[in-house]
Amino acid sequence: MDIQVISIFPEMFLAITEHGVIARAIKQGVLNVSLLNPRDFANDKHSTVDGRPYGGGPGMVMMPDVMASVIEAALENAQQRKQADDKLGKTKVVYLSPQGQCFTHSAAKNFAENDECDSLILLAGRYEGVDERVLQRYVDEEWSVGDYVLSGGELPAMIMIDAIARLLPSSLGNVESAEQDSFSNGLLDCPHYTRPEQFNGEPVPQVLLSGDHQAIETWRLKQSLGRTWLRRPDLLENKALTAEEIRLLDEFKLEFNGCNGSEFE
Numbered sequence: 071m072d073i074q075v076i077s078i079f080p081e082m083f084l085a086i087t088e089h090g091v092i093a094r095a096i097k098q099g100v101l102n103v104s105l106l107n108p109r110d111f112a113n114d115k116h117s118t119v120d121g122r123p124y125g126g127g128p129g130m131v132m133m134p135d136v137m138a139s140v141i142e143a144a145l146e147n148a149q150q151r152k153q154a155d156d157k158l159g160k161t162k163v164v165y166l167s168p169q170g171q172c173f174t175h176s177a178a179k180n181f182a183e184n185d186e187c188d189s190l191i192l193l194a195g196r197y198e199g200v201d202e203r204v205l206q207r208y209v210d211e212e213w214s215v216g217d218y219v220l221s222g223g224e225l226p227a228m229i230m231i232d233a234i235a236r237l238l239p240s241s242l243g244n245v246e247s248a249e250q251d252s253f254s255n256g257l258l259d260c261p262h263y264t265r266p267e268q269f270n271g272e273p274v275p276q277v278l279l280s281g282d283h284q285a286i287e288t289w290r291l292k293q294s295l296g297r298t299w300l301r302r303p304d305l306l307e308n309k310a311l312t313a314e315e316i317r318l319l320d321e322f323k324l325e326f327n328g329c330n331g332s333e334f335e
């Protein structure tokens with residue numbers, strides 16, 4: 071996958087491109103991340119990228135001519151890369167915005183698995199955002215990382231890159247680990263334990279020491295179902311449970327209610 075990011079703070083992206091899963095994916099050639107700085111496309115000696123808003127009010131707006139030039143340059147790069155590598159598919163221009171659709175695990179999966187569109191241009195806004203005419207002309211999709219406003223689109227862009235990169239084939243050390251994470255099967259992940267067996271007087275659940283793989287798998291599924299019921303019941307509303315899953319969840323509820331003396335439904 072080829073990702074170009076447009077940002078006036080390109081150095082921020084070293085935080086992800088030089089560490090962990092993303093650094094490994096880049097090294098393995100599964101992912102390419104490059105940066106374009108709108109200041110390099112500005113038309114004055116001060117490298118100005120923002121102007122005062124028409125109609126007045128606080129804040130500045132990213133200028134349409136500068137932003138159009140940098141997006142055009144990114145589209146041109148994508149075109150050239152496609153000519154050099156015929157495996158690369160369509161390019162999508164994405165604007166990170168609190169007004170966009172909410173970025174989720176399934177959105178990340180769609181980006182990671184969509185071979186027809188494996189070239190992304192991520193536009194990170196600053197100030198009050200980007201002149202609307204540029205968004206209208208160039209942007210294919212707007213994505214938000216949550217219902218709050220950040221000072222820039224850099225962190226949201228990094229969140230998108232990280233969530234997508236770890237789902238790219240062969241970018242995680244252990245492929246299974248992404249499949250077991252929260253949301254991958256519509257449930258939250260089960261709890262995890264490591265050495266020592268006793269910590270502050272608390273033992274590791276006995277079944278995890280049993281070596282019985284079937285029993286361990288069943289316990290993990292039951293914990294996953296139970297946690298989702300306790301913490302994110304909305305996820306269960308959208309999931310069709312098998313008869314076995316219903317039985318395990320009922321068992322979990324009984325044990326939970328027994329421990330808490332409460333009547334959770």
Ligand SMILES: C[S@@+](CC[C@H](N)C(=O)[O-])C[C@H]1O[C@@H](n2cnc3c(N)ncnc32)[C@H](O)[C@@H]1O
Pocket residue numbers: 165166167168169193194195196197198199200213214215216217218219220221222223224226
């Ligand atoms: C201060 S914000 C501008 C917010 C804009 N005036 C609004 O209220 O919709 C500056 C930039 O941060 C980014 N941003 C802020 N919050 C975000 C979020 N929740 N998701 C994605 N991007 C966000 C966008 O790129 C935005 O252009």
